[in-house]
Amino acid sequence: MGRWNRKTLLLCTALFVVLLLLPAILPRFYTYILASIFVTSLLAMSLNLVVGHGGLYQFHHCAFYGVSAYTVALLITKAHVPYWIAFGAGPLAAALVGFLIGWFCVRLSKLYFGMLQISLGSLIWALAFRWYSLTGGDDGIHGISMPDLISSTKNSYYFVLIVLTISLILMYIILKSPFGTTLQATRDNPERCEAVGINVRRHQLAALIISTFFAGVAGILYVVVEQSVFPDLLFWVFSLEIFIMCLLGGWFTFAGPIIGAAIMVSLRTFVGVYTEYWTLVLGVLLILLIFFLPEGVMGFVLDKFGTSATHRETGGSH
């Protein structure tokens, strides 16, 4: 186990260094695509905190991502506050909304949880979509200026990479902490947890707030990379796409969602070049995945080559 950990650590460090060096040789477009993958990865990772590790049906995750992105965009374009304050406000707004929505949602079980969240999230979407004077409605907000330090494609790439790395480390620590392991216990056997005196709902709510906070961080990164926001960020279809990234990559593994996000963003970018029917390709791929790789890509790889550390009871199959 110890050796495996050291190997993983080494591998991750090597990967990080390679990623740091990549923009020097990659064309600008690919740097941008990689940055998009990082942003989406962080979003998927934050979702997986509650879905994979917490067993909650978080059906409208991108609402929090969008709240943060809109907060940042509005604070910069309308209120002209300093950038770093706007960046700080984004995740806090997301976590606050996460707390408010979560406070109601965690009382409900599985499907009702997801449904209530979809309705509350759709309310936010409807506001962003309709409040023309504030949010620009359908058109969104474009040309959000960024501080000089991170305004170029290359620099925004570095910024995103560093923030992603820090966030991943934090998430890893959280998951390995007593809180994280308790959370996973509440996923696998909530009744037992209640019986031994764990407040399941409070753990779920805390996980939700943490998860929405990181979704908010991803929201900032989105604004940094795209320098625009639009209501589709908050649309429920996008939430399902993120959900799929988690399942695709392997939702019972730590890094699975990153793989899922990379596959989805690449598919959209590169299949989208050849055909306008990229969702058809995605749909077929998804069906293949459901039938042949139910544990996701990462789950499959770990099963074949890795440790048995990811073994688990099938949570939520009732």
Next chain:
Amino acid sequence: MEQGHTLTLAAFGSHLLVGLSRAMILFIVSSGLSFVLGVLRVPNVAHGSLYMIGAFAAYAVFTAVGGGSTGFWLALIAAPLVVAAVSFGAERSLFCRLYEREHLMLLLFTFALMLILDDLVKIIWGAEYRSIMAPDYLKGSIIVFGSSFPRYNLFLLAAGPVVAVALWLFTNKTKIGKIARAAAVDREMVGAVGINVSWVFAFAFVLGCFLAGLGGALVAPTVSITLGMDHDIIIEAFLIVTIGGLGNIWGAMVGSLIFGITQSFGVLLWPQFAIVFPYAAVVIVLLMRPTGLLKSVW
């Protein structure tokens, strides 16, 4: 669109009627969703796509026949059957193999189905706007409450209750309907008494999708038939089913009425934010009764 309306009784009445007829479409679609949810316990994300296919199929039949009254009625009958056939194919070829699997996988499958069906519609019919016409005797308006009201909406107002009663009779008075309801409550027991549960599920799924197709065919004369018409209806149907009580047909009716009426009064009161009203109503209902207004079947 609705500017210039003052809060007169006439405006109130006509918005109520518009809201009610919208509610009927919502009911037909969401009752199908609710039925599938009740029996299979799967939120069928592809339901909206099937509704869209219903509308496009109605267009295809309508133009193939050459329009007119015959075309309209034929489209109304054939389109839901096309949708039922599509769903039957998907169910028997792939979906039925997943019943033993984790629940999220079923949900995921319906999402994949939605992605595929949406693109197939794009391939077959393209991205243009289409429309069909109701027969002459359903066109035009009549005067109700001192303001004009489209005849077709009255037709919808009649169609909704007919579907509701038919569905009720079907699930309560026929054998297969009773089996389906039993499977919703206790599928193991239904299997134990020797009934092929997989076929019961197939039947429920196809019936639910048929209703989506029927909704699409019914709405076709009143809207422009286009890609993306599925996205709104599916989320609305989900919310309606949730506030009504999962799997409860009458709950779907209550939910549709709440949704349709708040939507049309939203247009009357504050056009720009009309879309917010029904969502807010849903939130209020769920905060007061988190598991829906009527009893969920499971």
